[in-house]
Amino acid sequence: MLETEQTVGVKDAIITGHLDVLCRAGIRGAEIAKVVEKAGVSESAFYKQFQSKESLLSAFLRDRHAIWMRWFENEVEARYEATGGGLEIIADVLQKGFEDPKCFGLAFINIVIEGGDFDNEPFAIVREQKEHLRRFIEQLAVKMGLQHPDLAASAAVLVIERTIERTLTTGSSSEAQTARLLFRCLQHA
Secondary structure: OHHHHHHOOHHHHHHHHHHHHHHHHHHHHOOHHHHHHHHOOOHHHHHHHOOOHHHHHHHHHHHHHHHHHHHHHHHHHHHHHHHOOOOOHHHHHHHHHHOOOOOOOHHHHHHHHHOOOOOOHHHHHHHHHHHHHHHHHHHHHHHOOOOOHHHHHHHHHHHHHHHHHHHHHHOOOOHHHHHHHHHHHHHOO
């Protein structure tokens, strides 16, 4: 236990442990005791870093979003620069993400499904993150010369959310092909 705390850092170990527990048990099942056990830290170490389960969830969402958006933006920009393609490159990036064995997108969807109070901090963070994604896609749509980049970006976020949710519930990464078709339609709307 002490070795984990010294080598990784308590906060990072807890957030990493939370990811594993959250992916397996969902938000309601991600109890502090399970997170502490998975992280290999003491309960007192947990409470030195986080006041509550909600504060852990908020920190986790911020960290996970930063990592995911950095990956997503880099992948989309690289594909756009390499191919000059349309919005369908987003489906290609999602497909690549689905091939990654890590938990992909689940936390954000679970917050909405299990999140409870619309005004709690984790729910507010998810809304901010969806807006961040929408703004990025809107900027991309402007680069692509789309007629209605704001509407295309809003619709693209819906396609992304649907694609992630369907892929996670069906286990089929072929959902990215449906997204590809929808992105092509948005490209010409």
